[in-house]
Amino acid sequence: TGRLDSRAMRRIGFPWSPALVTRTCAAVGGTILAARLALSHGVACSTAGGTHHAHRDWGSGYCIFNDLAVAARWVQREGLARRVLILDLDVHQGDGTATIFAGDPTVFTFSMHCAKNFPFRKPPSDLDAPLPVAADDDAYLAALAQHLPRALDAFEPELVLYDAGVDPHREDRLGKLALTDAGLYRRDVTVLEMCRARGVPVATVVGGGYDEDLEKLGRRHTTVHRAAVAVFSDAASA
Template sequence: MSFPLVYHPCYSALELPERHRYPIGKYHALQQQLQAFGVPTEQFHQPAPLSEHELTLVHCPDYIQALCSGQLDAKAMRRIGFPWSKQLIQRSLTSIAGTRLCAELALQHGLALHLSGGYHHAFYNQGSGFCLFNDLAFAAKSMQQQGVKRLLIFDLDVHQGDGTALLLANEPDIITCSVHCDKNFPYHKQQSDWDLALPATISEQDYLLQVEQALSCLLNWYQPDLVLYDAGVDCHQQDELGHLQLSTAALLQRDRLVLQSCRKREIPVAAVIGGGYQRDLAALTQLHLQLFKAAFELEGSSIASKIET
């Protein structure tokens, strides 16, 4: 069997107000498209939701309790960007567990992909930017507890991973890197171990060169035992919340670069799909599929040829 995929039907099972900005249907659409391309059902692994107590590894117990019980105040919920519901909590607890499972499977197989994840704006005691809990920080610290010595979080979402940076600021063996657009949300940036704040006018060639140089330095200097890769596609030229101008072909080149660089050094990679905010769900799904195309190419699978660029 090829590399594992992590998915749960609850990822898209969230009722949101009409015209809500978050494209909640993209997770189901992505899974359906992969199955249509011939990915077998047994390649998908389904996570069980976390307990609230497990989240205390990275989050404030009072915040967890207030959010999960529906008692978080209205202002704090507006900062998150979702109306509260039991569905919202269930999918969040499941998705955070999914990134941890993805990391565990990557250690076993060398590569694993999560059809969700990348909730990098969640802080210790508050959520933000559609992020309730921080799956990247949680997965990284969970892997440390399981004996992984050094991890790299390589975040290529168009928005800085501010929550991840602050949550892991005092963790010397978890290296955080964020390559993002300089003039974009969040307006108050945190300090990652390695930040690359790029201008909106950057060319595709320069963007890819910056990513390649940063990744090469980080892998060579820190020699991580596991890479958590946030493959956000909101840096695409058609994204409605991003300001960079990457083409679909450039996204594929970027994902190839990351996966191939790690494979060459025999470093396991757990990838999450991250952000992407087009209202055209079919177009958005096509962008997220580039990560999977790069992965199938790496494995020499014929499924790669079925995914258009």
């Protein structure tokens, strides 16, 4: 309706417009669709989503509705999956997701992020893996290899919702980490291979990314889609 007060809009970070409403609802719907398709086909990749700073009753940090939370609840309500793991590899901690599912044994929240970055107050996820500023490909992938198998094997999810934010990239203006293009690709392949090896469907969203060169940024956001083709191409042709 455009009736949010100026304080609420400042917290979100976007000016209100009808186009913003359309975009926001479409992104949430896209994540729900990706979750449904992943449960049918093993993997599905949205071209939007990852609004992990949105809380239950307020938006923040360019996030209005938490599409990951909505999709998790949707698949549970529809009886399609009971146990959902939300894997958040955006460079910023998923504070909204963490607070929404705090104390909920049916949703496991795992955030690996830059320790010294937004949000400055980080409510605990079920598993947080904070990384130091300037962590490079090797450090990042080692941390992922340490934590993700444990989370998957201990929680045994029926669906993974994967926020494949590209803001850990070394050229990202808000990231503070130092991953290369190759490092992001290896990250996404690693996640998808681990899920596939365990027979866990995975739905991906693009998450954050901040670069004035939109062509570079757009290419960077396709990383998870290219990784999905590489990991699941034989399944599609079977």
